[in-house]
Amino acid sequence: MGEFGWHVAILGVAPRKSGRALSPVATSVAVMTTHAIEADHLVKHFGDTVAVDDVSFVVPQGTVLGLLGPNGAGKTTTVRMMTTLTQPSGGTARVAGHDVLADPAAVRRSMGLTGQAATVDELLTGRENLRLVGQLYGLDRGYIRRASDDLLERFSLTDAGDRIAKTYSGGMRRRLDLAVSLIATPPVLFLDEPTTGLDPRSRVELWDVLRELVADGTTLLLTTQYLEEADQLADNIVVIDRGTVIAEGTPLELKDQSGAAALVVTVSRAEDLGPAEALMRPYVREVHVDAGARQLTAPAEGLGHMTRVAGVFDDSGIVLDDIGLKRPSLDDVFLHLTGHRAEDREAGPDDPSETDETSTDTSTDTRETVR
Amino acid sequence: MTTLERPEIRPTGLLGQSWSIARRNFLHIRRMPEMLLDVTIQPVMFVLLFAFVFGSSIAVDTAAGYRAFLLAGIMAQTVAFASFIVAVGLTADLEKGIVDRMRSLPINPSAVLVGRSISSLAHSSIGLVVMSFTGLLIGWRIHTSVPEAALGYLLLLGWGFAMIWVGIWVGSAMRSVEAVNGVMFATMFPITFLANTFAPTDQMPTWLRFVAEWNPISSLTQAVRVLWGNDQPLAPGAAFPMHHPIPFTIGWIVLITAVVAPLAIRTFRRRTAA
Numbered sequence: 001m002g003e004f005g006w007h008v009a010i011l012g013v014a015p016r017k018s019g020r021a022l023s024p025v026a027t028s029v030a031v032m033t034t035h036a037i038e039a040d041h042l043v044k045h046f047g048d049t050v051a052v053d054d055v056s057f058v059v060p061q062g063t064v065l066g067l068l069g070p071n072g073a074g075k076t077t078t079v080r081m082m083t084t085l086t087q088p089s090g091g092t093a094r095v096a097g098h099d100v101l102a103d104p105a106a107v108r109r110s111m112g113l114t115g116q117a118a119t120v121d122e123l124l125t126g127r128e129n130l131r132l133v134g135q136l137y138g139l140d141r142g143y144i145r146r147a148s149d150d151l152l153e154r155f156s157l158t159d160a161g162d163r164i165a166k167t168y169s170g171g172m173r174r175r176l177d178l179a180v181s182l183i184a185t186p187p188v189l190f191l192d193e194p195t196t197g198l199d200p201r202s203r204v205e206l207w208d209v210l211r212e213l214v215a216d217g218t219t220l221l222l223t224t225q226y227l228e229e230a231d232q233l234a235d236n237i238v239v240i241d242r243g244t245v246i247a248e249g250t251p252l253e254l255k256d257q258s259g260a261a262a263l264v265v266t267v268s269r270a271e272d273l274g275p276a277e278a279l280m281r282p283y284v285r286e287v288h289v290d291a292g293a294r295q296l297t298a299p300a301e302g303l304g305h306m307t308r309v310a311g312v313f314d315d316s317g318i319v320l321d322d323i324g325l326k327r328p329s330l331d332d333v334f335l336h337l338t339g340h341r342a343e344d345r346e347a348g349p350d351d352p353s354e355t356d357e358t359s360t361d362t363s364t365d366t367r368e369t370v371r
Numbered sequence: 372m373t374t375l376e377r378p379e380i381r382p383t384g385l386l387g388q389s390w391s392i393a394r395r396n397f398l399h400i401r402r403m404p405e406m407l408l409d410v411t412i413q414p415v416m417f418v419l420l421f422a423f424v425f426g427s428s429i430a431v432d433t434a435a436g437y438r439a440f441l442l443a444g445i446m447a448q449t450v451a452f453a454s455f456i457v458a459v460g461l462t463a464d465l466e467k468g469i470v471d472r473m474r475s476l477p478i479n480p481s482a483v484l485v486g487r488s489i490s491s492l493a494h495s496s497i498g499l500v501v502m503s504f505t506g507l508l509i510g511w512r513i514h515t516s517v518p519e520a521a522l523g524y525l526l527l528l529g530w531g532f533a534m535i536w537v538g539i540w541v542g543s544a545m546r547s548v549e550a551v552n553g554v555m556f557a558t559m560f561p562i563t564f565l566a567n568t569f570a571p572t573d574q575m576p577t578w579l580r581f582v583a584e585w586n587p588i589s590s591l592t593q594a595v596r597v598l599w600g601n602d603q604p605l606a607p608g609a610a611f612p613m614h615h616p617i618p619f620t621i622g623w624i625v626l627i628t629a630v631v632a633p634l635a636i637r638t639f640r641r642r643t644a645a
Contacts, residue, residue, distance in 0.1 A: 138382060
């Protein structure tokens with residue numbers, strides 16, 4: 001825990017403090033031009049449950065923010081407040097300079113939202129889905145037709161454009177859902193777990209599309225449970241857990257916090273551990289031996305380095321089961337930041353972080369999952 | 372990279388938005404014509420079943436006999452079921468996140484409900500047309516003037532309008548289409564049968580007759596029969612609404628709408644804004 005506190009101090013991410021530091025600039029004009037999205041002490045209660053507890057962050061224009069957290073952390077509720085779908089119990093948010101409480105209509109004109117479930121109309125064709133939302137935005141007919149063609153092409157749906165969405169695969173529905181959110185080319189885009197349930201190929205394809213959007217000047221906020229996804233796309237990451245911001249920074253900063261990648265060598269026979277350690281030592285900064293797992297762990301220094309280390313075992317007579325890089329996962333981040341694992345939400349009273357998290361309880365999780 | 376062209380977003384107004392949403396619901400019907408079964412095959416089947424199965428054993432005192440008597444009853448039942456259509460459609464949209472998607476767009480939030488009302492009224496109208504033709508085939512006729520005939524249809528549609536609010540209320544309160552089906556079958560069937568819709572009330576036991584004749588559906592059915600000249604002379608001891616069915620029907624439409632609409636809107640808001 002001491003180490004954790006130290007990292008937090010470096011990054012200056014004690015959430016409440018950073019939130020408070022925001023408020024003096026909250027009303028200035030500069031915010032409107034530099035911050036496309038601004039969460040300002042957002043709070044949401046559901047009965048006695050605090051789903052979101054004083055969440056503040058800013059997203060500069062043209063950047064990507066990854067809102068990272070496990071199921072039930074309050075990501076969806078935060079997005080719903082920022083997109084005018086639900087009223088904050090406290091605090092507010094601004095999207096493209098418009099306050100969600102004071103001018104929700106202007107917020108809706110400035111943003112697109114792709115919700116957690118692919119909310120396309122199954123009985124309409126891809127093109128009809130685009131047209132419906134285009135009409136509701138008040139776009140003119142010709143524009144809708146042109147934009148639909150462009151979007152269908154960009155999302156590889158041209159051939160499927162005139163088929164009803166019921167016949168689409170999961171990945172196609174997701175892409176159509178995103179295309180529909182883009183029909184009016186909103187400057188700000190909210191994506192709630194855009195790749196959940198997608199196969200790896202569709203996921204990578206979607207990432208490419210999102211990168212293009214950002215390159216074209218769109219500001220993106222995406223929620224995700226996957227560190228990898230945030231790492232791939234986000235300029236900045238805000239980690240939330242149990243409704244509060246527990247860390248924020250660039251992907252690099254967060255990875256430093258959660259420990260660097262490790263080079264892990266697994267030997268086949270336990271008696272080889274000693275000789276293997278001796279062989280490796282000149283090539284690595286330090287090495288840790290785990291006899292039970294027959295594993296040697298060293299700080300990773302890139303793929304070339306891993307190949308060199310693998311080379312020392314050639315002709316050594318030591319049989320390796322495995323050699324590889326272990327990257328820090330969301331679990332590692334959470335373990336470091338909170339002392340509990342990301343997915344283990346039933347941690348209970350022996351969870352060391354439980355004591356200072358009394359404002360939330362696990363019933364938040366079910367609420368969000370159900371929705 | 373260049374900044375994208377951002378199109379002009381024009382305010383569209385509640386009516387335009389509602390119409391877009393209603394058109395989407397019509398597309399649903401085109402894609403799934405079986406959605407129209409409830410206002411086509413089903414009432415036609417009812418007309419034929421009742422006309423030929425019970426027709427011979429239920430004695431009524433009207434020009435064309437039981438078949439003429441029956442038609443207003445079936446039509447009243449069908450428009451009452453408009454609530455069913457609305458509730459099922461709304462629950463499905465809520466479940467699938469379609470309502471949230473629409474609420475995230477720069478539109479009047481009421482457009483979702485108004486659009487559904489428009490398509491539901493159109494849906495019911497189709498049913499009324501289909502049943503009218505079926506009726507004509509089996510000997511039902513309107514014996515009154517055009518304005519009276521039109522008022523009959525108007526009352527039926529007005530009833531459909533009031534029922535839309537019931538549908539929005541139930542649809543917003545229920546968590547699944549299955550639950551909606553359960554609730555609506557359990558309530559709408561007894562309500563539409565415990566009335567003068569399919570059989571005259573004067574042969575019923577006293578207490579049942581009282582309930583049936585005060586049933587709002589009976590006012591509607593009786594009003595339509597009177598307006599179309601399909602009514603039989605009132606039996607002695609008929610309840611008060613049976614003597615004044617038209618004002619009672621209008622009163623019920625206003626009352627149901629006035630009571631249920633605010634409840635429906637409140638439940639819908641609560642469901643969607645959580």
